[in-house]
Every structure is written in C-alpha cells, then in structure tokens.
Amino acid sequence: MTDFAATRALFHLPEGVIYLDGNSLGPLPLAAQTRVGQVLREQWGDQLIRAWNDSDWMALPARVGDRIARLVGAPPASVVTGDTLSIKVFQALAAALALAPPDRRVVLSDSGNFPSDLYIADGLLTALGGRELKVVAPEEVADAINESVAVTMLTEVDYRTGRLHDMAALTARAHAAGAITVWDLAHSAGAIPVHLEQADADFAVGCTYKYLNGGPGSPAFIYVAPRHAGVAQPILSGWLGHAEPFAFERGYRPAPGIERMRVGTPPIVALSILDAALDAWDGVDMGELRAASIRLTETFIREVERRCPTDDCGLALASPRDPHARGSQVSFRHDHAYPVMQALIARGVIGDVRAPDILRFGFTPLYLSEAEVVQSATILADVIDTRAYEAPEYQHRAAVT
Amino acid sequence: MTDFAATRALFHLPEGVIYLDGNSLGPLPLAAQTRVGQVLREQWGDQLIRAWNDSDWMALPARVGDRIARLVGAPPASVVTGDTLSIKVFQALAAALALAPPDRRVVLSDSGNFPSDLYIADGLLTALGGRELKVVAPEEVADAINESVAVTMLTEVDYRTGRLHDMAALTARAHAAGAITVWDLAHSAGAIPVHLEQADADFAVGCTYKYLNGGPGSPAFIYVAPRHAGVAQPILSGWLGHAEPFAFERGYRPAPGIERMRVGTPPIVALSILDAALDAWDGVDMGELRAASIRLTETFIREVERRCPTDDCGLALASPRDPHARGSQVSFRHDHAYPVMQALIARGVIGDVRAPDILRFGFTPLYLSEAEVVQSATILADVIDTRAYEAPEYQHRAAVT
Structure with missing residues (x-):
C-alpha cells in the first residue's frame, strides 16, 4: 500500500497553506x-x-x-x-x-x-x-x-x-x-x-x-x-x-x-x-494514487456544492462530474473568478485561475489530505457567501495568473 | 581598474587544481x-x-x-x-x-x-x-x-x-x-x-x-x-x-x-x-579583461615553447600566434593529445581535448593568475618530456572529452 503520510513528509509545505496548485507548480521536495x-x-x-x-x-x-x-x-x-x-x-x-x-x-x-x-x-x-x-x-x-x-x-x-x-x-x-x-x-x-x-x-x-x-x-x-x-x-x-x-x-x-x-x-x-x-x-502505486485522487476531487466537489449551491453562489462545476472522465483537478466557473482566487489565497488556500472565469484546483494525494480538502471547500464557500472577494485589494490583476 | 584578485575570491577553486577549462565549464561562483x-x-x-x-x-x-x-x-x-x-x-x-x-x-x-x-x-x-x-x-x-x-x-x-x-x-x-x-x-x-x-x-x-x-x-x-x-x-x-x-x-x-x-x-x-x-x-572592464587574457595566453605560449620546442616534443601551436587573431584560449596539436591531457589532469592541470589531436586550454583572468599559467606550462613540458602520458591509466577514453 502506498503510504501517503510518508510521501507528504518528503515535501516542504509552508505553515497555514492548503496547496491546491500542484497542477501548476509542485511544492519543494526536501530531497x-x-x-x-x-x-x-x-x-x-x-x-x-x-x-x-x-x-x-x-x-x-x-x-x-x-x-x-x-x-x-x-x-x-x-x-x-x-x-x-x-x-x-x-x-x-x-x-x-x-x-x-x-x-x-x-x-x-x-x-x-x-x-x-x-x-x-x-x-x-x-x-x-x-x-x-x-x-x-x-x-x-x-x-x-x-x-x-x-x-x-x-x-x-x-x-x-x-x-x-x-x-x-x-x-x-x-x-x-x-x-x-x-x-x-x-x-x-x-x-x-x-x-x-x-x-x-x-x-x-x-x-x-x-x-x-x-x-x-x-x-x-x-x-x-x-x-x-x-x-x-x-x-x-x-x-x-x-x-x-x-x-x-x-x-x-x-x-x-x-x-x-x-x-x-x-x-x-x-x-x-x-x-x-x-x-x-518510488513506492507509489499509480492505481492507488488514482483512487486517492478521485476521493479528494469527489470530496471537494461534494463539499463545495453542499455549501454553495450554484444558484446562490454563482459557482458552476466546469469539470466533468464523472471522476473517470477527468484528471486530478476540479474547476468551477465564477463571474468573479480572479478576485475570488485572490481572496482564497489571502486565506491560505492556493489555487489559480484561467481566463476568463475558471477557478482551478489541483489535487495531489502525495501531500494533500482529505481534511485539507474539506477545509478549503469551507473557505471557498465563506469567501463567496460573505462577498469577501469584493475587497479592493483583490481586484488588481498580477502579470502571471 | 578591474581587481582580478577580488574576482578570484568570488569562485570556489579546488585546492591543487589549475583550471584551464573555464572555456568549457566555468567554476562555481560562491554567490x-x-x-x-x-x-x-x-x-x-x-x-x-x-x-x-x-x-x-x-x-x-x-x-x-x-x-x-x-x-x-x-x-x-x-x-x-x-x-x-x-x-x-x-x-x-x-x-x-x-x-x-x-x-x-x-x-x-x-x-x-x-x-x-x-x-x-x-x-x-x-x-x-x-x-x-x-x-x-x-x-x-x-x-x-x-x-x-x-x-x-x-x-x-x-x-x-x-x-x-x-x-x-x-x-x-x-x-x-x-x-x-x-x-x-x-x-x-x-x-x-x-x-x-x-x-x-x-x-x-x-x-x-x-x-x-x-x-x-x-x-x-x-x-x-x-x-x-x-x-x-x-x-x-x-x-x-x-x-x-x-x-x-x-x-x-x-x-x-x-x-x-x-x-x-x-x-x-x-x-x-x-x-x-x-x-x-559587475566591476569588470572588458578592455582590461582582454589585456589580462592576452597576457595569460602569451605567457602560456612562450613558456610552453621555451620548455618544449616543437621538434623535440611534438607540440605544435594550433592557435593563431597573433593574440589579436585569437580568443581567450590556446590550443596545441599533439599526436597523443588524449593521454597527454589525462596525465595533465592527474597532475592538477585541467584542460580538455578536441578530436583528433587538439590540446585545448582556456584562460580566464577572473580567477587565473600568471603564476598558475607558468606552472601549468612547466607541468605540460614535464608530462611530455618524461613521456608520463604513456602510462596505461591514461589510455582509456572516457565518454565525454
């Protein structure tokens, strides 16, 4: 059995960060x-x-x-x-x-x-x-x-x-x-x-x-x-x-x-x-990785949608709902994707956006736990629910998204 | 004035090595x-x-x-x-x-x-x-x-x-x-x-x-x-x-x-x-670098040829004799270029060879002194004079030359 607690210990993961952008840049391996x-x-x-x-x-x-x-x-x-x-x-x-x-x-x-x-x-x-x-x-x-x-x-x-x-x-x-x-x-x-x-x-x-x-x-x-x-x-x-x-x-x-x-x-x-x-x-079985990845993406979709129904939040799943029809990421569309992501990052949940309206989250069993995924869904729902993304500091668009 | 003693201190230069291969791979800058x-x-x-x-x-x-x-x-x-x-x-x-x-x-x-x-x-x-x-x-x-x-x-x-x-x-x-x-x-x-x-x-x-x-x-x-x-x-x-x-x-x-x-x-x-x-x-004037480089290459050619006349040693200058017609390297042809270079490297003078018969030496004022250049010419002459390059351990050709 692949030991995902052991693989997590191989990475430098900054305190207070839930990293859902390993699909863009993976974290630093200590080795x-x-x-x-x-x-x-x-x-x-x-x-x-x-x-x-x-x-x-x-x-x-x-x-x-x-x-x-x-x-x-x-x-x-x-x-x-x-x-x-x-x-x-x-x-x-x-x-x-x-x-x-x-x-x-x-x-x-x-x-x-x-x-x-x-x-x-x-x-x-x-x-x-x-x-x-x-x-x-x-x-x-x-x-x-x-x-x-x-x-x-x-x-x-x-x-x-x-x-x-x-x-x-x-x-x-x-x-x-x-x-x-x-x-x-x-x-x-x-x-x-x-x-x-x-x-x-x-x-x-x-x-x-x-x-x-x-x-x-x-x-x-x-x-x-x-x-x-x-x-x-x-x-x-x-x-x-x-x-x-x-x-x-x-x-x-x-x-x-x-x-x-x-x-x-x-x-x-x-x-x-x-x-x-x-x-x-080295010790990772790709079948087990896939099973763990699907657990993480399914959890994220379920937890986000439970807290944030499409009609209320303006969040719409952009990824295939069938886990076997998608990779190891989950995307939601939102009209304010860019400031929503800035507000999320300010709260320690790091994903990214893809123009014009995609919030993109990567799921990486090597160093990501189910609890973090639930927590990131909670924070996303809160950012949208409280309209935290409307704060002026989240409107400025950086060079690299 | 460019301070070449100061630039030399910016590099890691292993003990016992005269490095004449900075034209192939420069040494490690401490920065x-x-x-x-x-x-x-x-x-x-x-x-x-x-x-x-x-x-x-x-x-x-x-x-x-x-x-x-x-x-x-x-x-x-x-x-x-x-x-x-x-x-x-x-x-x-x-x-x-x-x-x-x-x-x-x-x-x-x-x-x-x-x-x-x-x-x-x-x-x-x-x-x-x-x-x-x-x-x-x-x-x-x-x-x-x-x-x-x-x-x-x-x-x-x-x-x-x-x-x-x-x-x-x-x-x-x-x-x-x-x-x-x-x-x-x-x-x-x-x-x-x-x-x-x-x-x-x-x-x-x-x-x-x-x-x-x-x-x-x-x-x-x-x-x-x-x-x-x-x-x-x-x-x-x-x-x-x-x-x-x-x-x-x-x-x-x-x-x-x-x-x-x-x-x-x-x-x-x-x-x-x-x-x-x-x-x-940062503080290097390219004109001063060129002057220092010419001093080094001229010294090397002079010191090698003085100790090792072509007819005796089989060494023939392959670079232009006019310093203004050559870059910052000096090459000599020798029929046994490969083992000669291996013998030199074993004695701490690192250059390289280019097939079939070129001994190649790079001169880099940033971290190379006149004294080292004289010493390397002495060692080259000695390797050839004593036929040290004939030792069996220098005949094996590595993958990368």
Missing part, C-alpha cells in the same frame, strides 16, 4: 535541497569539467527519463528529458509529420489543448508549408479523425476543465485512419495512470514541474514508441542527439534510439533537482 | 550557492506558485539578458535568456532566413563552426527545403560572401583553435552583399570584448556555462538587433513569446520585441544561478 547542495559543491564545484564523466552527467537525461517512463507506462529507454514542453511539442510534431502519409494535409487538435501547443504547431506548419492545423471541440475529436489527418496532437487532460481524453480509444481510431499520434501529458504525468505502451501511442511529451514536482521551469520529457525511435527524424538535430557527439563529425548522424531527441547540453542542476523530486514516487 | 538556497527555500518552497509574481520570476529571462547585453555590446532589451545554444541557433537562423531575400539559396558557414550549429542548420534547412548549407574554410569566408548568400552563420571564436573572426568586417561584407548575419558567441561572451551593436550584427546567440560561469547546461541567450526585433518571425512560437501569454488566446501574437524569442516556461533555478554568477562581472 531537492540536499541534492542541489551536493551537485553544486561536490560535482560542479570540486569535480569541475570532470563531472561529465565522474558524476555521469551525460547520462542524466536518459536516467531521469527512465524514472518518468515507469510513471507513464513506457518501457525503459523510450523517454528522454530536457528542454521545455513547447520545444518537445515541436520536436514530436515534426517527427510525427515526417512519419505520416505525405499526402495528408491536416494536423488535428482541439480547443481544449494548451495554447502553446497550438502556437507551436502554427509556427512549425507555417515554416513547413502545405499543411493546416484543424482545431475542433474536444468532444468532436473522435469524429474528426479521418483519412485527411496526418497527425493528431492532443493533450490528454484539459488544462482548464480537467476533461480527460480516452487515449487508447483515440489512438486506435487515429491508427485505423492511418494517422500518427502526439500526446501531451502535461496534466497526466503524476496525476493519473498513463499507459503509453498499452495505448500504442506514437509520441508523447510532458512537463515535470506540475505533478512531478521538479521545480519552476524544470526540464520536459519526450517519449517515442520504440518502433519509431530508430527512424524518427529530429528536426532539432543538436549535437547531443548525434550518435557520437564527441567525435565532432561534420555530418549529423542521429543516435540509434530515443537519445536522438536530445538537443543541447543538458541542464544538470535542474535535472538533478528533478531526479531527487522523483524519489517521492 | 550561486547562496542564491540557489534562497530560491529553493524562500521562493519555490515558501512562495510556491506565487513566486511567479512575488519574486518576479517571469521577468528573469529578460533581466538576466540585460546583464549579458552589457558584456556583448548590446543595448538593453535586446537579449533574452533560455533554452540551449542549439535551440537558439535554430531560432536565430530561421528568423534570419525569413528576413533574407527570398531568392537566395545559400546559408554560409565555415568548418571551424561548432558541429552542433551545422547540424542544427542541416535539420532546419532539410525541413524547410530549397536552401543549402555551404561550409568553407574559415579563411575563405570573406570571399565566399556573395549575392547567393541569404545568411552567414559563423562562430566568432573557433572552438578548436581559438581563431577569431573579424565580426565587424564580415558583418559589413555580408550587409553589402544583402545577407543577414547570425553570430555564435559561445567562446566570445565573457572571453573578449564583443560589440554587437557597433558591428551592426543582426542576430547573435551564445551560451553561459563557459566564460560566464552559469553552471553545467545553464541557459543560452539570443540577441536580435532592435531594427529586427519587431518583425523577426519566431519559428519556435511558444506561449512565453506571445504578447499576452496569460490571455490564453487561440492565435499566436508575438510579443513586441526581443521577448518573442522566449519559448517555454523559464528554468528559474538555472537562471537564478546564472544571475548570481553574473555578479562577478
């Missing part, structure tokens, strides 16, 4: 502090350049990738870490397009995808020419997969609503139509069980600063199905994706497998922090 | 240790997601960019940090191509460019089609700039030999021929005075883990001349290059200036370390 001190003083400081060999820095992107692979249902040596999620989307989409039937013109995505994925696709497709990005409503994706589609590019869990796509079904449908799939796991990795291999996914990408607690702007990851890894063309053909980077050959020869998706010099300090953060997952 | 502790505990740890506003994390890529701008002769708000150098080469080259006359087919580079720049150009040009990468010898670059050239893509200082291109002259020649310039400053930034604005450079990119001491795999930077910054097309059109990332609009609208060259969520811990590392440059 990260220890590790970063070692990496700076003992590796960078004392070993200097020798650390590339002596501390095996060069293998870190793949080593950390293997630890993530386990959490997303991927086999060893199929995941590598580095760069940012937007960069990894670019790489995956370009490689997917090169594998898709050349006469297909459509990259299919949906309006629940994270804007950066769509922006990146726009930038790539404009540069390549000859193809178009088609964006449909999330519920229309399945029907829109037809023989015009080269690649489906979908985020499994909607960043606003938490709506969960059926990865296995959509992948099967895409393959039946002859398309290649790119899955974004930003709100899946560490949030829900993911079965990349079982679902027969082609490419997947994800970030590590949310549920994996890798720290602000921590490195992203990319998965390439082993059947593609030896043929996928890296458009970002950087030297560390070369078969022999230190041969300094004139011509690019991609590494045999997933390592070809590496690009530049790996961010060692950030990767080391992420590696330490992943220690928290 | 980085303090800063990383603060960022982890006080910002990430205590502020959690609020740190994006409360600690102004979102502005860090531009704020650190401005500090680098001063070191490379660029105006404020023309440099932004993030990603890796290879990614920044890709961005800059794509944007340069979009600004070049559309009928020009050639991207011109030279065989002294770092292989990753050439690999990245290959990957981009293959994807775009219709253009070719032409690689000439470094000394043939000027003559090869003609009206077929869309973009020149050059590294100012050769990573193997230290040979220095004349940025102003080549840029003027490129402009006269109607071409756009991309300069890679990997071995220039913090090594020599760079005058991007004065030279009228169009795009420049660089890394920060060498002479800027930002740590292993620290973020790269990109410069876009202010005249281009409002029109340059970001091929890597990630959300943080958007004019309003948190509006989460469907369509990509690039930010007005250099910020459009941002891509994904910035690596806050790594950027904070880099920011702290840049403190060492």
Whole structure:
C-alpha cells in the first residue's frame, strides 16, 4: 500500500497553506535541497569539467527519463528529458509529420489543448508549408479523425476543465485512419495512470514541474514508441542527439534510439533537482494514487456544492462530474473568478485561475489530505457567501495568473 | 581598474587544481550557492506558485539578458535568456532566413563552426527545403560572401583553435552583399570584448556555462538587433513569446520585441544561478579583461615553447600566434593529445581535448593568475618530456572529452 503520510513528509509545505496548485507548480521536495547542495559543491564545484564523466552527467537525461517512463507506462529507454514542453511539442510534431502519409494535409487538435501547443504547431506548419492545423471541440475529436489527418496532437487532460481524453480509444481510431499520434501529458504525468505502451501511442511529451514536482521551469520529457525511435527524424538535430557527439563529425548522424531527441547540453542542476523530486514516487502505486485522487476531487466537489449551491453562489462545476472522465483537478466557473482566487489565497488556500472565469484546483494525494480538502471547500464557500472577494485589494490583476 | 584578485575570491577553486577549462565549464561562483538556497527555500518552497509574481520570476529571462547585453555590446532589451545554444541557433537562423531575400539559396558557414550549429542548420534547412548549407574554410569566408548568400552563420571564436573572426568586417561584407548575419558567441561572451551593436550584427546567440560561469547546461541567450526585433518571425512560437501569454488566446501574437524569442516556461533555478554568477562581472572592464587574457595566453605560449620546442616534443601551436587573431584560449596539436591531457589532469592541470589531436586550454583572468599559467606550462613540458602520458591509466577514453 502506498503510504501517503510518508510521501507528504518528503515535501516542504509552508505553515497555514492548503496547496491546491500542484497542477501548476509542485511544492519543494526536501530531497531537492540536499541534492542541489551536493551537485553544486561536490560535482560542479570540486569535480569541475570532470563531472561529465565522474558524476555521469551525460547520462542524466536518459536516467531521469527512465524514472518518468515507469510513471507513464513506457518501457525503459523510450523517454528522454530536457528542454521545455513547447520545444518537445515541436520536436514530436515534426517527427510525427515526417512519419505520416505525405499526402495528408491536416494536423488535428482541439480547443481544449494548451495554447502553446497550438502556437507551436502554427509556427512549425507555417515554416513547413502545405499543411493546416484543424482545431475542433474536444468532444468532436473522435469524429474528426479521418483519412485527411496526418497527425493528431492532443493533450490528454484539459488544462482548464480537467476533461480527460480516452487515449487508447483515440489512438486506435487515429491508427485505423492511418494517422500518427502526439500526446501531451502535461496534466497526466503524476496525476493519473498513463499507459503509453498499452495505448500504442506514437509520441508523447510532458512537463515535470506540475505533478512531478521538479521545480519552476524544470526540464520536459519526450517519449517515442520504440518502433519509431530508430527512424524518427529530429528536426532539432543538436549535437547531443548525434550518435557520437564527441567525435565532432561534420555530418549529423542521429543516435540509434530515443537519445536522438536530445538537443543541447543538458541542464544538470535542474535535472538533478528533478531526479531527487522523483524519489517521492518510488513506492507509489499509480492505481492507488488514482483512487486517492478521485476521493479528494469527489470530496471537494461534494463539499463545495453542499455549501454553495450554484444558484446562490454563482459557482458552476466546469469539470466533468464523472471522476473517470477527468484528471486530478476540479474547476468551477465564477463571474468573479480572479478576485475570488485572490481572496482564497489571502486565506491560505492556493489555487489559480484561467481566463476568463475558471477557478482551478489541483489535487495531489502525495501531500494533500482529505481534511485539507474539506477545509478549503469551507473557505471557498465563506469567501463567496460573505462577498469577501469584493475587497479592493483583490481586484488588481498580477502579470502571471 | 578591474581587481582580478577580488574576482578570484568570488569562485570556489579546488585546492591543487589549475583550471584551464573555464572555456568549457566555468567554476562555481560562491554567490550561486547562496542564491540557489534562497530560491529553493524562500521562493519555490515558501512562495510556491506565487513566486511567479512575488519574486518576479517571469521577468528573469529578460533581466538576466540585460546583464549579458552589457558584456556583448548590446543595448538593453535586446537579449533574452533560455533554452540551449542549439535551440537558439535554430531560432536565430530561421528568423534570419525569413528576413533574407527570398531568392537566395545559400546559408554560409565555415568548418571551424561548432558541429552542433551545422547540424542544427542541416535539420532546419532539410525541413524547410530549397536552401543549402555551404561550409568553407574559415579563411575563405570573406570571399565566399556573395549575392547567393541569404545568411552567414559563423562562430566568432573557433572552438578548436581559438581563431577569431573579424565580426565587424564580415558583418559589413555580408550587409553589402544583402545577407543577414547570425553570430555564435559561445567562446566570445565573457572571453573578449564583443560589440554587437557597433558591428551592426543582426542576430547573435551564445551560451553561459563557459566564460560566464552559469553552471553545467545553464541557459543560452539570443540577441536580435532592435531594427529586427519587431518583425523577426519566431519559428519556435511558444506561449512565453506571445504578447499576452496569460490571455490564453487561440492565435499566436508575438510579443513586441526581443521577448518573442522566449519559448517555454523559464528554468528559474538555472537562471537564478546564472544571475548570481553574473555578479562577478559587475566591476569588470572588458578592455582590461582582454589585456589580462592576452597576457595569460602569451605567457602560456612562450613558456610552453621555451620548455618544449616543437621538434623535440611534438607540440605544435594550433592557435593563431597573433593574440589579436585569437580568443581567450590556446590550443596545441599533439599526436597523443588524449593521454597527454589525462596525465595533465592527474597532475592538477585541467584542460580538455578536441578530436583528433587538439590540446585545448582556456584562460580566464577572473580567477587565473600568471603564476598558475607558468606552472601549468612547466607541468605540460614535464608530462611530455618524461613521456608520463604513456602510462596505461591514461589510455582509456572516457565518454565525454
């Protein structure tokens, strides 16, 4: 049995805070502090350049990738870490397009995808020419997969609503139509069980600063199905994706497998922090995590709605009511979402908002208790009931929401 | 006057080591240790997601960019940090191509460019089609700039030999021929005075883990001349290059200036370390740095050659003999470069090798003294004189050189 009291003790959780924003930035793992001190003083400081060999820095992107692979249902040596999620989307989409039937013109995505994925696709497709990005409503994706589609590019869990796509079904449908799939796991990795291999996914990408607690702007990851890894063309053909980077050959020869998706010099300090953060997952069963997550989200919805009926409070559930149709977050719409969230944060309940009207709360069994969830529902109801959010100090909009 | 004894005290330099590899990985600045502790505990740890506003994390890529701008002769708000150098080469080259006359087919580079720049150009040009990468010898670059050239893509200082291109002259020649310039400053930034604005450079990119001491795999930077910054097309059109990332609009609208060259969520811990590392440059005059660097490299060449004449030792200077024609490194060729370097490292003199036969030594006045340079020349001569490099333990080739 996963011991969630034990995992909670692995994090620094400030006094007086109920943290419901681990879906945006996970909290500091205590192991990260220890590790970063070692990496700076003992590796960078004392070993200097020798650390590339002596501390095996060069293998870190793949080593950390293997630890993530386990959490997303991927086999060893199929995941590598580095760069940012937007960069990894670019790489995956370009490689997917090169594998898709050349006469297909459509990259299919949906309006629940994270804007950066769509922006990146726009930038790539404009540069390549000859193809178009088609964006449909999330519920229309399945029907829109037809023989015009080269690649489906979908985020499994909607960043606003938490709506969960059926990865296995959509992948099967895409393959039946002859398309290649790119899955974004930003709100899946560490949030829900993911079965990349079982679902027969082609490419997947994800970030590590949310549920994996890798720290602000921590490195992203990319998965390439082993059947593609030896043929996928890296458009970002950087030297560390070369078969022999230190041969300094004139011509690019991609590494045999997933390592070809590496690009530049790996961010060692950030990767080391992420590696330490992943220690928290060592004893975690993803099925038990999912069960605990559902208990937390169900409790939150029930407790909020009990205290705050829609007609009285103006709060409307924006997430699917069926827990199996959502990820590990719960969103409510409210006309005053921004000041409501500021008032909540002032009372120690930290979530975030997504324009224009979404209050977003992430639920993370690794460090969040049922009692905290009940308490946060009470505070939310109170903020709305007393119109505390109308105070002038909550109206000023910060740069980052 | 720059006080190089004071700057030396800002670094952790292990006992018994003469570090001549700051051109590959700069040593640990003590300020980085303090800063990383603060960022982890006080910002990430205590502020959690609020740190994006409360600690102004979102502005860090531009704020650190401005500090680098001063070191490379660029105006404020023309440099932004993030990603890796290879990614920044890709961005800059794509944007340069979009600004070049559309009928020009050639991207011109030279065989002294770092292989990753050439690999990245290959990957981009293959994807775009219709253009070719032409690689000439470094000394043939000027003559090869003609009206077929869309973009020149050059590294100012050769990573193997230290040979220095004349940025102003080549840029003027490129402009006269109607071409756009991309300069890679990997071995220039913090090594020599760079005058991007004065030279009228169009795009420049660089890394920060060498002479800027930002740590292993620290973020790269990109410069876009202010005249281009409002029109340059970001091929890597990630959300943080958007004019309003948190509006989460469907369509990509690039930010007005250099910020459009941002891509994904910035690596806050790594950027904070880099920011702290840049403190060492606060009182440094780049002209005085250059004078001190030339004193060090001249001393090294003189002391090595005095003790180790080419005919006796098999050491041949691979760097230009004229100090004004080279950067802040000195390279010697030797048939047994790899074991010679291993023997040197075992004796506390750390440099590196570049295949097949280059012994490479970086000279960094910020933390390196004349006495150390003389001593390292003595040790090099001794290693060769006594054939110490023939010992079996120096023959094994590590993964990373």
